[in-house]
Amino acid sequence: MQSSTMDKAKTPTIIRELNFGEALQEAQLQTMESDKSVMVIGEGVADPKSIFRTTEGLVERFGPDRVTEMPLAENGMTGVCIGLSINGFRPILVHQRIDFALLSLDQIINNAAKLHYVFDGKVTVPLVVRMLIGRGWGQGPQHAQSLQSIFAHIPGLKVVMPTTPYDAKGMLNSAIKDNNPVMFIEHRWLYNLKGDVPKEPYLVPLDKANVVRKGRDITIATYSHMTIEAIAAAKELAKHGVEVEIIDMRCVRPIDIDPVLASVKNSGLLLVLDTGWASCGVSSEIMARTAESAFQHLKKPPKRITLPDFPAPTAKSLTDDYYPDAETIVQGVVSLVDDEQKLPSKKICEAVRRTSLRDIPNPAYVGPF
Amino acid sequence: MKSVDSTIDLPALYHSMLRIRRAEEAIANRYHEQQMRCPVHLCIGEEAIAVGVCASLTTPDVVYGNHRSHGHYMAKGGDLNAMIAEIYGKSTGCCGGRGGSMHLIDNTAGFAGAVPIVGGTVPLAVGAGWSFKLKEEERVAVVFFGDGCFEEGVLHEAMNFAALKKIPTIFVCENNGMSVYTPLTDRQPVRSISGIARAHGLGVYTGDGNDIFEVAHLAGEAIAQARSGGGPQFLEFKTYRWFGHVGHEFDDDLGYRPDETPQFREDRCPLKRAEAALSQNYGWQDGDFSAIEQRVKEEVEAAFQFTFDSPEPNPNTSGDHTYAE
Numbered sequence: 001m002q003s004s005t006m007d008k009a010k011t012p013t014i015i016r017e018l019n020f021g022e023a024l025q026e027a028q029l030q031t032m033e034s035d036k037s038v039m040v041i042g043e044g045v046a047d048p049k050s051i052f053r054t055t056e057g058l059v060e061r062f063g064p065d066r067v068t069e070m071p072l073a074e075n076g077m078t079g080v081c082i083g084l085s086i087n088g089f090r091p092i093l094v095h096q097r098i099d100f101a102l103l104s105l106d107q108i109i110n111n112a113a114k115l116h117y118v119f120d121g122k123v124t125v126p127l128v129v130r131m132l133i134g135r136g137w138g139q140g141p142q143h144a145q146s147l148q149s150i151f152a153h154i155p156g157l158k159v160v161m162p163t164t165p166y167d168a169k170g171m172l173n174s175a176i177k178d179n180n181p182v183m184f185i186e187h188r189w190l191y192n193l194k195g196d197v198p199k200e201p202y203l204v205p206l207d208k209a210n211v212v213r214k215g216r217d218i219t220i221a222t223y224s225h226m227t228i229e230a231i232a233a234a235k236e237l238a239k240h241g242v243e244v245e246i247i248d249m250r251c252v253r254p255i256d257i258d259p260v261l262a263s264v265k266n267s268g269l270l271l272v273l274d275t276g277w278a279s280c281g282v283s284s285e286i287m288a289r290t291a292e293s294a295f296q297h298l299k300k301p302p303k304r305i306t307l308p309d310f311p312a313p314t315a316k317s318l319t320d321d322y323y324p325d326a327e328t329i330v331q332g333v334v335s336l337v338d339d340e341q342k343l344p345s346k347k348i349c350e351a352v353r354r355t356s357l358r359d360i361p362n363p364a365y366v367g368p369f
Numbered sequence: 370m371k372s373v374d375s376t377i378d379l380p381a382l383y384h385s386m387l388r389i390r391r392a393e394e395a396i397a398n399r400y401h402e403q404q405m406r407c408p409v410h411l412c413i414g415e416e417a418i419a420v421g422v423c424a425s426l427t428t429p430d431v432v433y434g435n436h437r438s439h440g441h442y443m444a445k446g447g448d449l450n451a452m453i454a455e456i457y458g459k460s461t462g463c464c465g466g467r468g469g470s471m472h473l474i475d476n477t478a479g480f481a482g483a484v485p486i487v488g489g490t491v492p493l494a495v496g497a498g499w500s501f502k503l504k505e506e507e508r509v510a511v512v513f514f515g516d517g518c519f520e521e522g523v524l525h526e527a528m529n530f531a532a533l534k535k536i537p538t539i540f541v542c543e544n545n546g547m548s549v550y551t552p553l554t555d556r557q558p559v560r561s562i563s564g565i566a567r568a569h570g571l572g573v574y575t576g577d578g579n580d581i582f583e584v585a586h587l588a589g590e591a592i593a594q595a596r597s598g599g600g601p602q603f604l605e606f607k608t609y610r611w612f613g614h615v616g617h618e619f620d621d622d623l624g625y626r627p628d629e630t631p632q633f634r635e636d637r638c639p640l641k642r643a644e645a646a647l648s649q650n651y652g653w654q655d656g657d658f659s660a661i662e663q664r665v666k667e668e669v670e671a672a673f674q675f676t677f678d679s680p681e682p683n684p685n686t687s688g689d690h691t692y693a694e
Contacts, residue, residue, distance in 0.1 A: 065503060070530070071526070071529055071530055071533065073523075073526030073527075073529065073530060075492075075522065075523050075526060076491075076492045076495075076522075076523045076525075076526025076527045076529075076530060077492070077526070077530065078492070079489075079490075079491065079492025079493050079495070079496065079523065079527065080492045080493075080495050080496040080499065080527070080530060081496060082492070082493055082496060083492060083493035083494060083495060083496015083497045083498075083499070083500065083510075084496040084497075084499060084500050085496075086481070086493065086496070086497065087496065087497050087500035087501070088500060088504070089500055089503070106486060106489070106523070107489075107492065107523075110484070110486045110489060111484065111486075111489060111493065114484075115482065115484075116690055116691075116692070116693050117467060117690045117691050118464055118467050118468045118472045118484075119464055119467070119468065119472065119474045119482060120463075120464045120465035120467055120468075120690060121689070121690040121693070122464075122474055122476055123474070123476075123482065124693045125693075126693075155691050156691055156692065158692075179693035179694065180692050180693050
């Protein structure tokens, strides 16, 4: 039994397995307990579904003044949250789809990202905007966009996209504590993935990439759900002697390019994965920075795997090949590493090929990763 | 116009309007020198609204402005030196040169900020008002905007939410009938602006924005209502913009306001009306008027001198404050 006077350092760290969504819920719950200025605002945050259970129990615990349903007024409510944040609160604004947040670009870009700068530091905007990227089950062109690069273009914003439950909790904790507007982008297909999460609150920085797998043959720079696909591909490739280094970027603004440069220095090969489109996207940024700073280490032109250059369709038959996956990644890696065509690429592809229905999250991916 | 009113300190309100008028005239007179290298949107002719509304505010109350906010800033007590220096892009400006005329702030005075995207500050004022309510403070938030802003969705989003949560925010519509050069009749159907605000659930007041008595009275009532838990209030004041949308000159030559003549402006001048009341009812003599003119003149000249004596910002700091610590 823990004594209240027990030295905190001696308290054993309790680590449980949580899924990504549960980790988000715990981050909000614990931060709201320790900091009365934290509020959660959004359509659905206090409803029975509670944003896919990520805000479950919060309204019961903290009441409707701190966990507030909102009218369908994305731009206005973003401005209201900015007004709150300037006046001593730390609001978390939640959009069930990132597509809805497009209605609030004026307040995010013109106000949230600018006020600290234009007012010479006299105003701060500690605002978190949680936004979900949807995918599958016929979400279609306006419920399944990966729009991070729009936000990542803007100085004054921070933009993060955690992959693991551990990072989900630690980075959301950091985002809430941060004195800047943080765009916290969650891929819906990560929600059920499990991983070890400490019970105690902890922080994960908002500006550091993470090397999640070491390897000497090729560098994969990836983030969010594509990291999961990359790990599946890398495990299979390892069986054939190809050692892939995987860097989970985690943050797309600021982007932490140094681990990519260091890795490319060893491998000489770069494959960039993106959940979004190619043009002017995060993959473009990673490749540009690598070309600027590590061109001499590249043995070949880098490659990238992104969405095709058209909107997400709805019908299952049209979406099945829309999203790149572990098999696409295997093909990408093989095309870069296997000049002599010695690898049994068909066999590796078959091993990672998804056989279950492809418009729902892959049941083979459960974590921990 | 009421002849005598003991609840209103007319000499003080006149002084506040005169400061705005003379400061903006000084800006207009010097603008051709091209040392103020940013757009300026002057509020000459509209001073009574800023002054009449701010008369019932205390320093902890906050005011949000827009692209045409020299008057709002000054009426709330914003530092004149820092405003002129900001327009000149000096390091002593209220934004250290990052903002210019369209971005003013003075937190000490409770002027919480102006930005030039139409409607940009409206929800901020609702957020500020909500924060006061949540913290159980007796403060109110005020936002000034024009009739053009009434066409922006964000204003209606903000009014809806303010009414829903009974937030102590006062929406002040300065209806000058013009959005840049486009008249109200080309932009909105024939119906009342304030009627829509009423339908949103706000308390509504309409009046002559060029009459300092009327503005001060209605605003006093609205602010008291909001402060005592009555929820958001909406004030619509008709007024008249004397100068062009932007810049330092009259633009009669453009012909987009056919009724616009010097006489038309004079008839609506909020200062002239206040001066008449001061003469008739407060016994002001020529000497009183020249004394206050002299006081204001000295203050405005000192602000320009302060600006000319101030250093430029250091270019090496231009990226500072992109992010907060």
